[in-house]
Amino acid sequence: xxxxxxxxxxHKRRKEVLDLTKGFRGSSSKLYRTAQQRTIKALTNSYKxxxxxxxxxxxxxxxxxxxxxxxxxxxxxxxxNQLKTSKILLNRKICSQIALQDKxxxxxxxxFIKI
Amino acid sequence: MAGxxxxxxxxxxxxxxxxxxxxxxxxxxxxxQIAKVLTGKDKPxxxxxxxxGDAVVVVNAAQVDFTGRKWDQKLYRWHTGYPGGLKERTxxxxxxxxxxxxxQKAVMGMLPKNNMRRAMARKLRIFAGPEHGLxxxxxxVPLDMPPRALRVKGPVLELEEGFEPFNPEAYYKRxxxxxxxxxxxx
Numbered sequence: 001x002x003x004x005x006x007x008x009x010x011h012k013r014r015k016e017v018l019d020l021t022k023g024f025r026g027s028s029s030k031l032y033r034t035a036q037q038r039t040i041k042a043l044t045n046s047y048k049x050x051x052x053x054x055x056x057x058x059x060x061x062x063x064x065x066x067x068x069x070x071x072x073x074x075x076x077x078x079x080x081n082q083l084k085t086s087k088i089l090l091n092r093k094i095c096s097q098i099a100l101q102d103k104x105x106x107x108x109x110x111x112f113i114k115i
Numbered sequence: 116m117a118g119x120x121x122x123x124x125x126x127x128x129x130x131x132x133x134x135x136x137x138x139x140x141x142x143x144x145x146x147x148q149i150a151k152v153l154t155g156k157d158k159p160x161x162x163x164x165x166x167x168g169d170a171v172v173v174v175n176a177a178q179v180d181f182t183g184r185k186w187d188q189k190l191y192r193w194h195t196g197y198p199g200g201l202k203e204r205t206x207x208x209x210x211x212x213x214x215x216x217x218x219q220k221a222v223m224g225m226l227p228k229n230n231m232r233r234a235m236a237r238k239l240r241i242f243a244g245p246e247h248g249l250x251x252x253x254x255x256v257p258l259d260m261p262p263r264a265l266r267v268k269g270p271v272l273e274l275e276e277g278f279e280p281f282n283p284e285a286y287y288k289r290x291x292x293x294x295x296x297x298x299x300x301x
Contacts (some may be wrong), residue, residue, distance in 0.1 A: 067157050109196075
């Protein structure tokens with residue numbers, strides 16, 4: 001067999017991981033072995049958190065709707081109940097945006113569902 | 116919590132000040148509402164990572180009330196760090212020594228336990244007496260407590276003359292107060 005020098009193959013493999021660790025603290029952005037552990041953690045967390053992000057936003061929308069609705073004497077649970085019975089399919093995101101940006105329309109919505 | 120000057124540690128730019136009179140208010144219920152205002156949860160612009168709450172000024176904090184027998188039964192406990200150093204003090208004593216602390220502790224316990232807690236707590240200024248030092252310095256908006264929804268109690272089982280309750284212990288436990296109040300009212 002002819003002699004094979006491994007060249008820069010290993011370097012390329014490790015560089016792929018190290019490129020993902022830009023901005024990490026200390027040796028986690030410099031040393032491959034620590035960087036490898038940190039990237040696995042980081043990628044797992046980002047996978048989980050893409051799903052958690054959706055839940056977090058719902059929590060914010062609910063809090064905002066609750067606050068906006070309580071200014072008119074209702075509370076969130078009754079608001080949702082009346083929304084469903086009035087067959088309005090607006091979701092929490094849109095309701096919170098309306099409450100924030102277009103108070104007139106939100107008041108009209110409240111009048112509509114109170115009947 | 117009166118520091119001198121009263122507004123120390125606060126950036127008043129864009130901050131709304133709410134005043135509330137604690138006279139005759141129940142501690143926990145008032146604290147709950149105050150904490151809500153401090154966190155900004157009464158605003159449709161609420162964000163959990165931003166401190167968007169209003170500042171709250173409380174007057175007459177020495178005249179708050181506890182329901183039940185809490186003035187004698189509720190204990191404030193703390194440990195001095197030394198062995199055997201668990202100390203306690205009743206609510207009545209706490210009010211006598213440091214009246215502002217009663218409401219302060221209540222509100223602190225109701226704020227979210229995160230990095231913003233201290234900044235939120237800084238916006239709360241409690242005064243034991245009727246005066247706060249803020250007239251003319253900042254614009255004050257009244258904080259209205261939401262109406263208290265008291266439980267509607269059922270009718271009192273009144274006994275006619277000559278009849279004794281079958282289970283006096285249970286009867287008087289259940290209706291004792293209300294019978295006495297009705298008698299006093301008559």
